[in-house]
Amino acid sequence: MAKNLKYYYDLMSQPSRALWIFLQQTKIPYENRLVNLGKGEHLTDEFKAVNRFQKVPCITDSQIQLAESVAIFRYLCREYTVPDHWYPADSRRRALVDEYLEWQHHNTRAVCATYFQYMWLRPRMFGSKIDPKRADQYRTQMETCLDFIEREFLGGGARFIVGDEISVADLLAACEIEQPRMAGYDPCDGRPNMAQWMARVRDSTAPFYDQAHKFVNKIAQDAATKHKL
Amino acid sequence: MAKNLKYYYDLMSQPSRALWIFLQQTKIPYENRLVNLGKGEHLTDEFKAVNRFQKVPCITDSQIQLAESVAIFRYLCREYTVPDHWYPADSRRRALVDEYLEWQHHNTRAVCATYFQYMWLRPRMFGSKIDPKRADQYRTQMETCLDFIEREFLGGGARFIVGDEISVADLLAACEIEQPRMAGYDPCDGRPNMAQWMARVRDSTAPFYDQAHKFVNKIAQDAATKHKL
Numbered sequence: 280m281a282k283n284l285k286y287y288y289d290l291m292s293q294p295s296r297a298l299w300i301f302l303q304q305t306k307i308p309y310e311n312r313l314v315n316l317g318k319g320e321h322l323t324d325e326f327k328a329v330n331r332f333q334k335v336p337c338i339t340d341s342q343i344q345l346a347e348s349v350a351i352f353r354y355l356c357r358e359y360t361v362p363d364h365w366y367p368a369d370s371r372r373r374a375l376v377d378e379y380l381e382w383q384h385h386n387t388r389a390v391c392a393t394y395f396q397y398m399w400l401r402p403r404m405f406g407s408k409i410d411p412k413r414a415d416q417y418r419t420q421m422e423t424c425l426d427f428i429e430r431e432f433l434g435g436g437a438r439f440i441v442g443d444e445i446s447v448a449d450l451l452a453a454c455e456i457e458q459p460r461m462a463g464y465d466p467c468d469g470r471p472n473m474a475q476w477m478a479r480v481r482d483s484t485a486p487f488y489d490q491a492h493k494f495v496n497k498i499a500q501d502a503a504t505k506h507k508l
Numbered sequence: 509m510a511k512n513l514k515y516y517y518d519l520m521s522q523p524s525r526a527l528w529i530f531l532q533q534t535k536i537p538y539e540n541r542l543v544n545l546g547k548g549e550h551l552t553d554e555f556k557a558v559n560r561f562q563k564v565p566c567i568t569d570s571q572i573q574l575a576e577s578v579a580i581f582r583y584l585c586r587e588y589t590v591p592d593h594w595y596p597a598d599s600r601r602r603a604l605v606d607e608y609l610e611w612q613h614h615n616t617r618a619v620c621a622t623y624f625q626y627m628w629l630r631p632r633m634f635g636s637k638i639d640p641k642r643a644d645q646y647r648t649q650m651e652t653c654l655d656f657i658e659r660e661f662l663g664g665g666a667r668f669i670v671g672d673e674i675s676v677a678d679l680l681a682a683c684e685i686e687q688p689r690m691a692g693y694d695p696c697d698g699r700p701n702m703a704q705w706m707a708r709v710r711d712s713t714a715p716f717y718d719q720a721h722k723f724v725n726k727i728a729q730d731a732a733t734k735h736k737l
Contacts, residue, residue, distance in 0.1 A: 281599075331660050332611065342600050350606035357599050370510075370586050371571050377579035382561065384613035431560050 281340040281358050284309040287329060288336040289316045293392070293458050294348030295336040296491040297450040301352065303487040305361045309338075349380045352447045364444035375441040379432070379448040387428065387455045390421040391466075398462035399498075421459065425466055425473065428452070433472035438479060445483045453480040453488075457495050463502035510569040510587050513538040516558060517565045518545045522621070522687050523577030524565040525720040526679040530581065532716040534590045538567075578609045581676045593673035604670040608661070608677040616657065616684045619650040620695075627691035628727075650688065654695055654702065657681070662701035667708060674712045682709040686721055689728035 286302060286309045288295035302309055314320045314335050321333050330337040330346050337346040338354075345351055356366040367373050394417045401407045432440050440448040456466045456477070467474035481488045489496070515531060515538045517524035531538055543549045543564050550562050559566040559575050566575040567583075574580055585595040596602050623646045630636045661669050669677040685695045685706070696703035710717045718725070 343603055345603050345607055347607045347610035349610045350603055353606055354599065354603040357602075370583065373586075374572055374574050374579055374583040377582055378574055378576045381576035381578045381613070384610070385618075389614075 281342045284338060284340045285312050286310070286336065286338055287312040287314050287326075289314050289321075290491055290494060291316055292335050293388070293454040294451060296457075296495075297447070297454040298336050298348055298351060300450055300454075300484050300487045300491050301355070301365070301447065303490075304484050305355075305359065305365070307355060307359045307361070348451065349447075352380075352451075356447075365447050367441075367444075367446065372441055376446045376448045379440050380451065383448075383451060383455065386424050387452055390417070390424045391455045391458045393417055394421045394464065395458045395462050398459075398464075399502075418464070421464075425456070425470060428456075429470045429472050433476050439476065445480065449476075449480050450484070453477055454491075457492055457499075460499035461495055461502060463499075463505070465503075510571045513567060513569045514541050515539070515565065515567055516541040516543050516555075518543050518550075519720055519723060520545055521564050522617070522683040523680060525686075525724075526676070526683040527565050527577055527580060529679055529683075529713050529716045529720050530584070530594070530676065532719075533713050534584075534588065534594070536584060536588045536590070577680065578676075581609075581680075585676075594676050596670075596675065601670055605675045605677045608669050609680065612677075612680060612684065615653050616681055619646070619653045620684045620687045622646055623650045623693065624687045624691050627688075627693075628731075647693070650693075654685070654699060657685075658699045658701050662705050668705065674709065678705075678709050679713070682706055682717075683720075686724050686728075690724055690731060692728075692731035692734070694732075 284307065286298070288299055290296050290299065314326060316335065320326060321330075321335060327333055329339060329344060332346045334346060336348055336351065337344070338351055339345075340358075343354070345354055353366065355361070366376060397417050398409060398414060402409060437443060439445050440452060453476075456473070459466060467477060513536065515527070517528055519525050519528065530536075543555060545564065549555060550559075550564060556562055558568060558573060561575045563575060565577055565580065566573070567580055568574075569587075572583070574583060582595065584590070595605060626646050627638060627643060631638060666672060668674050669681060682705075685702070688695060696706060
């Protein structure tokens, strides 16, 4: 087992939240290394020496410097003793978890992050205006993806993305799908399977899920209140 | 071991080529299932029953229907006896292969495919015109990524992306980087590490690499000739 695990993250980052919840839930011992994205701490030379990609999340330990949340999940599941359901040893189930983990890059992650960045982050960071046509385009792409998840991943009666037990696929998916809530979009509205599944992910990882989403929930609450006024 | 492996692919697709080369090289027995993307065969109901994502590559066997090239690579390395270097059992090396495999989705794959589609595919399929400003933008994004690979992955004297032996990361990377050649862009020009590494990947998988790239090479040759005229 590798030693001296250090976890670099910012809870504003979706995969940072997913890994943070996983670390709490599995009780893997690690040291906190907060990297404040808002202050540009990921762009410093000091951080570049830790992660050449200059992104969070990433880890270091006695044998490796490793980026990319999906690669980190797999590595931790090998290096530490964690319950099998997170990343099943069964070849078929592992392959289906892998399929979601690879698929999400250009789907769940891309579309939810793009919508959030365009509608919420860029106007606040750069003062950029929202073009209603482009906003529509990004919302439609996101809704197509969320409808696909509702129907294909969650529509068959399974409790989680792969089967009846929670895996790292659910953590990554849920944390991405929380993101557009900050821009006033409710992903569960009109998607009953998604609403139930999100509640199951949250319950299965309580109280850490809510702790990781404290800031997200505050912003989402403000957005929802504004929407109603 | 799963039985009756069927491989659905089109050699115009970069990850289809990577997996095809891997299957030849490892002598994993499988049945060919060509899916002609140009004819829209991936959009049929028949193919949708095989792969709900309606993309190639994908596989089926006695126990699974599986999409996403990276997930397929991992599954095949578990289910069949293949030389360790393709996906190392050593935890640290495996993690570094995984890091590239996850990173490439929004980098190598995204930027090379975007450039190729904008410069070559869309004008031929939809008659769309090339906006020089946007072409510049896509080329710059691609070059930033290729320069990063030249410097960070190939600059340390290693023969391959992770260490001195070829892995699935090299196959996926090389097949993506071949793609913009069809639009007249030479990724090895001014990148000596990349030129040597591409040659090593090709040599390590001869004659299959060239067989997989037969059509790509023909189009690239035509593009290079036009460029010189």
